[in-house]
Amino acid sequence: MSRKRTMSLKKKLVLTGATGALVTGAVVTTMATGNAAAPDVVCKGSTVTLSGEGGAPAASSGTFPVGTKLKVTNLDNGQSTTVAVNGPSGSCVLLNNAAFDKVREPGKNLIRRARIERVGGGAAPAGATGAAGAPGAAGVQVPPATGEVVCKGSTVTLSGEGGAPAASSGTFPVGTKLKVTNLDNGQSTTVAVNGPSGSCVLLNNSAFDKVREPGKNLIRRARIERVG
Structure with a gap:
């Protein structure tokens, strides 16, 4: 290709800084500028x-x-x-x-x-908080732990799923037995993990009913023990 021809092509190649579009003759190709932030x-x-x-x-x-x-x-x-x-x-x-x-x-x-x-907001992640190892609320007698206390600081919620008392977990495999104690009322239940979830322990409806306080779908002060 002649020098004159090469220079002619260079003149037709324009990158616009405002739009990030590459103009080659009559063809316009949009180029990613890297400014769009991914979620x-x-x-x-x-x-x-x-x-x-x-x-x-x-x-x-x-x-x-x-x-x-x-x-x-x-x-x-x-x-x-x-x-x-x-x-x-x-x-x-x-x-x-x-x-x-x-x-x-x-x-x-x-x-x-x-x-x-x-x-x-919240550029820096915070550590998990909670009182899983704390004593029961005033006037509530909570027996001492008999198993391995795990997932300290975790809250416990219900999955909304039916069936016999059971739990799902993102920490323990199917078959693991977990004892969940509500430190605010002293009530406990022992259930087997029957599937995965994104929590340490997520109780189904019948299991949660054994430890819940009336009208609440959350146990903020829970003790979770691995017992089998």
């Missing part, structure tokens, strides 16, 4: 449950500090909600009633296929 997807594989708490839509978290904004999408129905963290829990994100209603499927208290995105 900050966090806590991959986590399930999302509800806390049973009232108030305006909000979330609690054991991973992100108060003020962090999280977008939760239920991949089974495409519904999303964006909420701010207003307190600690033992889950990546735990939605209160008003927030969960925005993404729930009818009759379900668990989102098994969730996408969680950090969309504002």
Whole structure:
């Protein structure tokens, strides 16, 4: 190719800094500029449950500090909600009633296929908080632990699933026996893990009924023991 021809091609090749478009003669090709930020997807594989708490839509978290904004999408129905963290829990994100209603499927208290995105605030993850090893509430007698205390600081919620008392877990394999004690009322139940979840232990409805306080779908002060 002649020198004159080469120079002619160079003149027709223009990269516009404003649009990131490559103009080659009459053909315009859009090029990625790298400015578009990818979503900050966090806590991959986590399930999302509800806390049973009232108030305006909000979330609690054991991973992100108060003020962090999280977008939760239920991949089974495409519904999303964006909420701010207003307190600690033992889950990546735990939605209160008003927030969960925005993404729930009818009759379900668990989102098994969730996408969680950090969309504002809370740049630094916080450590999990809780009082799993604390004594019972005033006036409540809690027997000492007899098994291996695990997942300290975890809250316990219910999955909304039926059947005989059982649990799911993202920490222990199927067949593991876990004893869950509600330190606020002294009630305990021992169940076997029958499947996976994104929590240390997630109780189904009949198991949760054995340890729940009236009207609550969350045990904030739980002791979890591996007993078999």
